[in-house]
Amino acid sequence: MDFHCHLDLYPNARDVYAQVLGKNEFTWLVTTSPRAFTATSKVLGGSDKVLITPGLHPEIVGARHAELDMLLEQIKQVRAVGEVGLDGSKRFMASYEVQRKVFAAVVTQCAALGGRVLSIHSRQAVKDVLAVLNDHPGYGTAVLHWFTGSASELKAAVAQGCWFSIGPAAFNSAAGQALAKKLPHDRVVPESDGPFAQVNGASVMPWSADQTAQLLGDAWDVTRTEAMHILESNSRRLLELMRA
Template sequence: MMDFHCHLDLYPGAREVYREAARRNEFTWLVTTSPKAFAATSSALEPLPSVLITPGLHPEIAQERAAELDLLLEQIARVKAVGEVGLDGSPRFKVHYEVQRRIFGAVIARSAELGGRTLSVHSRCAVRDVLAELKRHPNFGTVVMHWFSGSLAELKAAAAHGCWFSIGPAMFESANGRALAAAMPRDRVVPESDGPFAKVAGKPIMPWNAIRTAEGLGPLWGLSNDEAAETLARNGCTLLRTMDRG
């Protein structure tokens, strides 16, 4: 199993969950919410070959952590992937949207300057602006749209731009989420948990619950659960090769 977007450091009993994810999963992408969180998490958790820890600056806390941007740009030079970064244009966070845009623009420009990175990108109510920033820096690398929630037209535009999509069990809880998942390019979808924030039946999704993503996708794609799981595994291996090249 694989998990391409997980806040492993934020689970209760994080060290135990971290070790269990490393034991159960072939690969887990631990995204952090700020440059200082990345530094602290990297120091606190023992390096394990199946877990990738990456620096990020979550758009929901852009205003609070804007002073850490220079640190993030330094960290990006030492890693092959970045996350979580992006834009959030929802009403609660739109008040600091210009700060978000400045940070995200700098991250994409830095990634392009360094020859490309794989980025886990948050795009709630901001897909068009995310894509516009990517177009300004065509050598940015590869973007994985985390828990995509835009329109079908925006999904088509993101797919045309070469974006990947990471989706988890919580996405199938809504009709819109199911419709988006059904329309995603099947060769560019990988599993995620987004735990501990994402929940099903009130319980956080665990990093080793990728099989639930396959179970959600199977009926939408007209595949058996096993076939959907095989597709996700194949896609995951392809994306990992892309990340290694970056």
């Protein structure tokens, strides 16, 4: 399974999609904009093994925030939303206030509709992401993808009930390895974040869950088999929430 993948953005997306249908039981294809969601749904939609969801990636909010109303309408028709969130890194600080307004509007809509499962980007913005979620009880379930916050921010996110999706690329750094050790075992699911995430210069593929299990097993001091069992159990629980 893969709970965060930009499958539509691989250079050979149709081929990767065909392989995913054979290799994965489930793949969550997160899109970066409402227009991308519409286009990808038409081109790649049609399988219950691949969930395509609408989003508005914080990195492009500055240029695409006019699509917010379209996104809010799309959210009415789905049970999950992604990729959304905030990016507080220097590169995207110029759009940060707009990002906050967009993310707050998305979370507000999810709460008004009875809750959704959200795949959330939180780079250098964990405190603000958690604040927005806390301000809108009933928004649903937050899955913080490729979490890179501090240990104290991780503790706060866990206390707020957040889930976490993690892939092989998260282990490229010592900081990522240290955070992985602290992730709550009962709220972690596999992701690839391909094609953007890379290991040894190659894009991570959507069928990388075995590799993630091995790396998590090492971090948690359990076997790869035990880690895979944990990931599979968590994945089925999260899927139930996404399909409720």
